[in-house]
Amino acid sequence: MESPLARKDGRLRWALDLAVLIIGLVFFSRFEYDWVRHRIIDTQTVQWAGLSLAFVVCAIFALIGMIGRPREREERIHREEVWFSLIAFLIVATQYLLRTESPWLLYAWIMAVSVRCAGFICNWQPRLSSMPIALGMIAAMAIVVTGIHVRIQMFLWESMSLGYHDIGLFARALHSAAEGNGLxxxxxxxxxxxxxxxxxxWALVPFCRLGFDPLTLLILAGPLALNGTSVIIAWYVCRRFESAVAGLIAGAAWLLLPMHGCLIIAHGYGFHESYVAVPLIAWGLASALLGRYRLAAAILLASMLVREDIALTVGAWGAYVWLVEKRKAVGAATLLIALAYFALAVFVIVPAYRGGPYPHLGFHFQDSMTSAATAVGINLSFLATLLMPMALLPLRSMKLAAVSLPAIAETMLTRNPELHNIGFQYYVPAMVVLFFAALEGWRTMVRGVNAPVRHGPGHALLGAALLGGIYLGVGPWTNNPVRPFANPTLVASFDAVQALRERIPPSATVTASYRIAAHFLDARQLWTTANDDLGDVIVVHDADVIDERHPREALTRALRTGSYAPIYADYQLVALSKLPGDHSIADRLQSRNLPADVPAVRLEIGEGIEVAAMLARPIPSEQRIRVSVLWRAAGPIARDLxxxxxxxxxxxxxxxxAKGAYPSNAWQAGWYYRDDLLIEASAPQLLRVRELRPVLLE
Structure with missing residues (x-):
């Protein structure tokens, strides 16, 4: 029976642990994680979204400490647990003193806290023996997280941050296939x-033929594939560990991984086809670890149809089964089929549809954009963000973890440092493999150990995933809020773009700039400003740049044909059309004669542009100046000024x-172009309104 002194000593340690945890959670809640550049940014203020979830964890931790049933443990184990709390506190103190942007102290703190919490939570002896209940709980959690991820993507779409590449390309392919035109x-x-x-x-095309909008289908498919995999994982662990509690822990840990939120945002690219392979890879690995190797091989080979580079991971699994599991026939056959399919896709399938050689063997693997030393640091940090949210448990099952090497190498060998992170999809197969390696690492650590101790590594996995999700992930429950991913100057109104979309008939063809194009995916034909093709309607934003060609070049090319006129312009978002309809905006912005309401002047401002008329009127009640200017070309104009x-x-x-609607290098001789501006001004400036002058700016 435990003595009062030992009980008091245990409560004291619990209180100290709780204090250390709260100090660390509050301190690190000030930092946002930049997962593209692998750094932490001190915001000088508490991020309440992440801290709120963290405090829920503290409450659970405190509750377990008060009601948990202590276990008889050696004093040595007590001392080790105290050391982890001390290490966590020293990490916080070091970060406070150094104020470094390096994330390594944050990584170390997450690991120390995860291990300490896992040791303490082992006092809790949950009672859950029903696998259906555990799977139902995980399914409910997956639905909630999927809903959050869908909302994140809708926010990106509404804030002009969801790009035409890649989700728009896939949506257009499905739209074409549903109409019988192939992908x-x-x-x-x-x-x-x-x-x-x-x-x-092609498996998604029937849904589009039934009436599902392709963009909506893809927005839903990514989160469903990533989060729905948690049910497969929970089912597998329930079977493998013969424990519903273990299944619940594993499924929840998968849902909390920071990778999911980063992949959903994906640098603004949205959906990637590799997400669809995640449940297939998980199902295949689970089947193999449960002894059904032939079924596993069939499922994993089917996953190759998602993307050709997944064949490399499947081939690595075949080599693992052959050399480690000694299943020579299944392993060798899988390896050979995977390599053959990879060669077929690279040298036959893609070139046949492309009309040229496979482009990606050299893409992203060319000139380095960073030094060798920096590249090593970025790659190590990338590996840390993969392994640390899994409590480093994959390292306990290195042979299985080695199956992830092709996908990890594909990421680490790219020369573009912006791709070496958990937000870019090359590593997705590795994420699944490493998580199963973590589960196997957990299993190897607790063989022959009775509950609840055998859940200790699982608690560490759950804690690391939770803290990793809070501090490294992206989402409404994290330290890293979801922000528009587009250029900060891309301030186009979602309502204005949707109003334009409603004005354009479905039979029209459209040319649009990169992110704007994602809002016209149902057009009869759709090109971007990187193409030479000009649609019936052209919609561009000057800041909507991703390809080398500036989006406003399409306006110049269109106006020079003489067939287009503006239907919308607000200086940044501009739409031209050659369809019959209301072109009244053109009459306000372009005219043959000077209007009577603006006094004529003559002022050369350079590069062939002349002010032909100008009027500035102060509005004292609003502290604004209304300015009207008419311009004309006094000579050839070479640039869009x-x-x-x-x-x-x-x-x-x-x-x-001309509100952006008429680029200066498309002006016609003999025409006047008009601007009407309302600018804010101070009281002294209102008195000096006659001194207002137009000038050329870069």
Whole structure:
């Protein structure tokens, strides 16, 4: 029987652990994690979203400490647990003193806290013996997380942050296939299969033929595939460990991994085909570890139809089964089939649809954008963000973890440092393999150990996934809020874009800039401003740049044909159309004669542009100045220029001419182009309104 002194000593240790945990949670809640550049940023303020979830964890920790049933443990184990609390505190103190942007102290703190909490939670002896209940709980959690991830993608779409690549390309391919035109993408000039061997895309086409919007289907498919895999994992662990509690822990840990939120955002690319392979890879690995190797091989071979590079992971699994599990026939056959399919996809399938050689063997593997030393640091940090949220447990099952090497190598060998992180999809197969290696690592650590001690590594896995999700992930429950991923100057109104979309008939063809194109996926034909093709309607935003060609070049090319006129312009978002309809905006922005309401002047401002008329009227009640300017081309104009307004030391602008609708290098001789601006001004500036002057700006 435990003595009062021992009980008091245990409560004291519990209180100290809780204090250390709270100090660390509050301190690190000030930091946001930049997973692209592998650094932490001190915001100088507490991030309440992540801290709120962290405090829920503290409450559970405190409750377990108060009601948990202590176990008889050696004093040595007590001392080791105290050491982890001390290490966690010293890490916080070191970060406070150094104030470094390096994330390594954060990584170390997460690991120390996860291990300490796992040791303490082993006092708790949960009673759950029903596998259906455990699976039902995980399924409910998966539905909630999927809903959050869908909302994140809708936010990105509404904030012009969901790009045409890659989700738009896939949506256009499904749209074309549903209409009987194959997986054709107009902007590529070929089938989507000419990019990657996404043969499994045909499985999604029947849903589109039933009326599902392709974009909505893909927005839902990614989160469903990533989060629905938690049910497969929970089922597998329930069977493998013969414990519903273990299944619940494993499924919850998968859902909490920080990778999912980062992949959902995916640098603004949205859906990637590799997400669809996640449940297949998990099902295949689970089947193999439960002894059903032939079924596992069939499932994993089917996953190759999602993307050709997954064949490398499947081949690595075949080699593992052959050399480690000694299943020579299944392993060798899987390895050979996987390598043969990879060669078939790279040298036959993709080139056949592309009309040229496979492009990705050299893509991203060319000139380095960073030094060798920096590349090593980035790669080590990338590996840490893969392994640390899994409590480093994959290292306990290294042979199985080695199956992940092809996918990890594909990420680490790219020369673009912005791809060496958990937000870019090359590593996705490795994430699944490493998680199963973590589960096997957990199992090897507790063989022959009775409950509840055998759940200790699982608690560490759950804690590391939770803390990793809070501090390294992206989402409403993390330290890293979801923000628009587009260029900060891309301030186009979602309502304005949707209003334009409603004005354009389904029979029209559209050319649009990169992120704007994602809002016109149901057009009869759709090109981006990287193409030479000009649709019936052209919609661009000057900051919507991803390809080398500037989006406003499409406006210049269209206006020079003489067939287009503006239907919308707000200086940044511009739409031109050659369809019959309301072109009244063109009459307000372009005219043959000077209007009577603006006094004529003559002022050369450079590069062939002349001010032909100008009027500035102060509005004292609003502290604004209304400015009307008419321009004309005094000579050839070589560039799409911008102007500003100056008054003493004050400057307003830059603005594109004629509300952006008529690039200056597309002006016609003999025409006048008009701008009407309402600018804010101070009281002294209102008195000096006659000194206002237009100037050219870069």
């Amino acid at each position: 054709w993408v107009d902007s590529l000039g070929r089938s989507i299969l000419g990019e990657h061997a996404f043969v499994a895309a 911008r102007f500003g307004l100056t008054l003493g030391d004050a400057r307003w602008g830059p603005f594109y001419f």
